[in-house]
Amino acid sequence: MERIDWLDPVSVGKFIVRNALSEDRVMDDVTTSSLSVLRGDSSTCIASAREELISAGWFLVEQVYSELSLLAGMNIQRIQNIIPDGSTAFEGDNIGCLQGSADLLLRGERVALNLLCRLSGIATLTGKYVETVKGTGVEILDTRKTTPCLRALEKYAVRAGGGVNHRFNLAELAMVKDNHTAVAGGSGKLHSVILRIKEKGIPVEIEVDSIDQLKKVLDENPDRILLDNMNPDTLRAAVRAASGSGIYLEASGGITLENLREVAGTGVDGISSGALTHSAPSADIGFDWGII
Numbered sequence: 001m002e003r004i005d006w007l008d009p010v011s012v013g014k015f016i017v018r019n020a021l022s023e024d025r026v027m028d029d030v031t032t033s034s035l036s037v038l039r040g041d042s043s044t045c046i047a048s049a050r051e052e053l054i055s056a057g058w059f060l061v062e063q064v065y066s067e068l069s070l071l072a073g074m075n076i077q078r079i080q081n082i083i084p085d086g087s088t089a090f091e092g093d094n095i096g097c098l099q100g101s102a103d104l105l106l107r108g109e110r111v112a113l114n115l116l117c118r119l120s121g122i123a124t125l126t127g128k129y130v131e132t133v134k135g136t137g138v139e140i141l142d143t144r145k146t147t148p149c150l151r152a153l154e155k156y157a158v159r160a161g162g163g164v165n166h167r168f169n170l171a172e173l174a175m176v177k178d179n180h181t182a183v184a185g186g187s188g189k190l191h192s193v194i195l196r197i198k199e200k201g202i203p204v205e206i207e208v209d210s211i212d213q214l215k216k217v218l219d220e221n222p223d224r225i226l227l228d229n230m231n232p233d234t235l236r237a238a239v240r241a242a243s244g245s246g247i248y249l250e251a252s253g254g255i256t257l258e259n260l261r262e263v264a265g266t267g268v269d270g271i272s273s274g275a276l277t278h279s280a281p282s283a284d285i286g287f288d289w290g291i292i
Contacts, residue, residue: 057119120283126161145274229253
């Protein structure tokens with residue numbers, strides 16, 4: 001089996017598409033198989049936005065029909081992307097079109113739409129967050145709260161929506177969270193832990209939930225500090241306490257679109273939200289048969 005690069009959305013996409021087509025038993029599609037007259041019929045299928053959205057994941061549609069073409073022994077005639085990933089599609093806009101055997105188009109329709117709608121939904125929600133903090137200079141960050149095995153795809157969608165990716169995995173950046181501190185025996189025991197991490201050349205982020213904790217970890221000179229579940233007044237106090245340190249301050253916890261602008265105004269460098277990936281509704285996109 002081809003080795004998967006878990007950081008690369010194209011590599012992960014091939015893996016996910018192959019298994020999604022198998023899961024859906026596309027070559028055993030009872031309904032489509034009964035319409036054998038369609039096997040040689042050339043049809044056009046249009047992916048159209050049924051609401052305003054940010055498009056993301058068209059390459060997965062291409063991968064679906066590339067893989068399906070191999071399985072079915074027939075070629076898709078044309079796949080055209082009209083609204084590129086990261087761009088806004090308004091209700092009624094055509095995101096792209098496909099031309100080929102109706103038999104082929106029907107078998108891959110659901111898998112292609114599931115992936116396109118999922119990624120476009122994440123990009124769209126991320127875009128709302130980014131627009132809300134526009135002009136503040138604050139970055140909108142994702143988290144590791146992603147669907148297992150879909151992280152590279154979901155983080156790709158965050159980028160398409162204008163967001164910034166936080167760490168992809170546990171090896172990329174060492175985040176010392178409250179549970180790590182508890183296991184270490186308290187914040188006073190963290191110094192040796194952080195030294196060992198820094199000796200490996202890996203960036204360090206430390207989570208704090210109070211100003212007292214923040215003041216203690218400033219001496220450790222981490223690359224980043226995560227300010228967990230702090231209200232705006234406490235965040236402003238944290239920014240003042242860390243002033244001049246050069247440490248990246250990340251606000252997280254309890255972030256919503258309603259309070260996002262206020263949090264961004266506290267002076268933090270970034271705001272992270274797991275909601276970007278774990279709570280984004282799928283975008284409403286349909287496959288319509290017609291002429292383009």
